[in-house]
Amino acid sequence: MKKLILSLAATLAAVSLLQAQEPDYRFGKVSEEELRMERYDRDPDAEAVILYEELRTYFLIGNQFTRMTDYFIRIKVLKAEGKEYADINLPYVFQRENYANLDAVAYNLVDGKIVKTPLKKQYLFREQVGDEQWMLKFSIPEVREGTVIEYRYRMNSDFVTYIPSVVVQHDIPTVRMKATVEIPEYLRFNVNTKGYLSINMRENTIAGRIAGTDVPYNVREITTEGRDIPALKKEPFVWNRNEFRSMIDFELSQIAMPFSDVQNFSLTWKDVNEALAETDFNSNIRMGNPFKEETAAIVARNLAPRQTLHELLRLVQSHMKWDGKYRLMSSSPRNAADKGTGNSAEINSVLMAAVKDAGFDVVPLLLNPRSRGRLPLAHPSFDGISTFILRVTLDDGKFAYLDGTDPDSDVDLLPTDLLVDRARIYGVSGDVGWCDLSRLAPGNTHINMTLGFDPELSVHGRITERYTNVPALRCSSAYGDARSEEEYVEALEEEHHIRIDSLTINGLRSAHLTQEFTMTREPETAGDFIYLNATIIPFLTENPFKSPERKYPVEFDNPASYTMQGVLRLPEGYVVEELPRAARFNAFDGDITCFYMAQATNGVIQFNMRFNQKRLIFLPEEYADLQAFYGAVVNICNSRIVLRKQQ
Known part of the structure; x- marks a missing residue:
């Protein structure tokens, strides 16, 4: 019996300890432990982390029919870049929506004491951003690396047939979140989850009552909770990141008000x-x-x-x-x-x-x-x-x-x-x-180079670049956006790592554009050796896919092919010491291929590179192979042509 009592006491003590360790998620109850937090172990690179987020959307039915939202969030700023989360923009529709009960506070640890800095009402601003669209804007003061910020508000709207999506996954990680949506039986919504994370969603029926009466009605209660939700990372080659963000969407399907005809809104x-x-x-x-x-x-x-x-x-x-x-x-x-x-x-x-x-x-x-x-x-x-x-x-x-x-x-x-x-x-x-318009205008880039060396051993020659479709449009846009032709030439020089002596462009604002220029490039030298890039001007110098894994698809702009052909005449007294190895890559059943070859005969190096990509979208499970393919192409592009001076 004594052993049982001791065991029960130990269990109660453990439960009490766990409860003591659970943060207090009430507004204003920021702890010293949260302020001393220096990093989020599940995402050490995170610039900020949401410690807690709570949302409740519900409806008030009385003389008026109103949609209400109560919102509260607590954020820890971990790096200087995370200060941007103290700048808040809240959208609303003029005269139909408004915010109330807004509070915002910054918490800092100063000499071991918690210092609170509340937002003053005079720092709230309203800005018109559309015909009826406005933005309530404010910046929480005294925010720096290590600060904890929190804010809350109540928003009311007369757009009762619309429920905003519940966003489960943000751009920064979330330690804990809870959201509840309460829908009266008079409004029927299709509820859909989206994104690549599993969402723990529960439904229940609770009782509601029309304000000022004893008239009851049923309420569909939808609840979701989450812990340790990873951030939706920014990645290259994504058309719209929100398509992969985990969230709950609501689409009105029917209005069935008492003593009124049922209105159906499920559309074809x-x-x-x-x-x-x-x-x-x-x-x-x-x-x-x-x-x-x-x-x-x-x-x-x-x-x-x-x-x-x-x-x-x-x-x-x-x-x-x-x-x-x-x-x-x-x-x-x-x-x-x-x-x-x-x-x-x-x-x-x-x-x-x-x-x-x-x-x-x-x-x-x-x-x-x-x-x-x-x-x-x-x-x-x-x-x-x-x-x-x-x-x-x-x-x-x-x-x-x-x-x-x-x-x-x-x-x-x-x-x-x-x-x-x-x-x-x-x-x-x-x-x-x-x-389907995605393959309407496959891009094609063809570059031809005729090069040699001047007496100072600088690479010199002529380059002709022919662009078709999307590459032509981008070139036209870059030329049009430049403040002058000199600025455009400077950008082209920086892109190609060369100096341009003259430039001619034909076909601006058309699907077929050609630009020709004479160029000079200073090669890398060391003693009797000259080192050149495998393609002279860069094609792909680093792998765009740096993340070790990817949770959502890779979406390229359009099908594209890239061809580079070059002739390089060696300088007097030099021979080829080393050429990049020939390579041919074929991945995803030919959906993406690459070929490179360089050969030297009679004092001339000829090189040829072809890159062709037919497919636009690659799934997350294909990411590792895509990353490896691009890594192999980068290795070729970064390999070198080595010339040696004869003794």
Whole structure:
């Protein structure tokens, strides 16, 4: 009996100790242990860590129907870079949403004592960022490496048919989080989890009551909790990182209010098309052509169809400049044409009017730019549609694609952000309405070099670079963005590690661009030896895939091929001491290949490199092989041509 009592006492003591070690997650209860924390062992490189996050979204039903959100977060700043998490931006819609009960405090350990610095109300700012969109902004004071910050607020909204996503995974790691969403029975939502982390989600039914009455109703309670949630790391080659962020999404499916007809909101693409037909979108794409005379003059030239489309595109772009905003519809594209500036909907509506006026059959393609995420497959909605481009049917039954936003774009040459793998043909229902634009304009780069040595043993010669499609667009954009040709040349010199003596560019703002230049490069020397890069100018000097593992896919911009051919005449009195070994790599059943060869004959070195990538997307389980492939290519590119002076 005595042994049992001792055992029970030991168990209670252990439980008490565990409870004592559990942090106090109430607002204002930051501990000295949290302030002394110097790193997060599960992610030693983290610049900050969320110690605790709690969210509750619920509805108040009475004289008004209101969606409420109570939010609280505590963050530990571990490095100087983590101070940015003390700068807070809270979005809201003017006159329909507002924040209340906002508190924010910084905690620092000074001479062994906890010093609190609260946010003063005069440091709250409101900024208009859209027609009705505003931002509540504040910066928590006295934040530095080692600080713990926390803030909380209550937000109320009359957008009761919308529930914001519950974000489980952030850009920094999270020690512990809890979220609850309470949905009254009158609103029915499809609840979907997304991301690469498993989400522990539970559902329960609890009781609610209409304010000021005894009228009860059922509430669907959805709860998730998590511990030690890793950060969603920034990685190269990702179209939209949020597509892989673990979160819970809510999509309205039905409103069933008492004494009212049930309203269903689960849409098909047929529903989306029909709804758009009743909006400004439909009237905009049927507008008259504001550039009728100029269009007629282009048509009168009897150009080939694609050349006619090219001229119509340039016509609209010469009259209208993009304001940088993606929109699906607008109140008046014609006014935008008169002003000379407009959003994507206004510019492409005007472009569509001109193309139709020229006698072409054209239809809008609805899409979301890559940077904003893909259109939903399972649950069609308006929320995922940000803009549209044009698909034109040619006489041979083939299609041509146009977008007027980027002044360097062309027929079938769209900005990479619009080369989506999931666009919808307006007016078409079902699976046949999907359109893949990701392989619309495969990139091709061909570089030819004829080089030798001058009397000072500097490499000197001529380089011709030919770009097709996306590489041509990027080159045009870089040239257009430079403040002068001298600035463009300086950037090209830095990229190639050379000095450029003269430059000629042909084909700007087209799918086929050529730039030629004479160059000089100082090779590395040591005694009787000259060392040169295997490709003279760099191709791939370091592996872009540095992380040991990857949790989400690798997404390249577009299919691409790269060819480099060179002839290098040796300087008088020198011979080849060493050449890089020939290599040929073939991975993923030929989806990505690389070839390199160099040979020397009669005082001349000839080298050839070809890199070809057909596939755009590689899955996480393929990452190790992709990383190894790029590592092998880097090794070739960093290998050397060695010349030796004859004795």
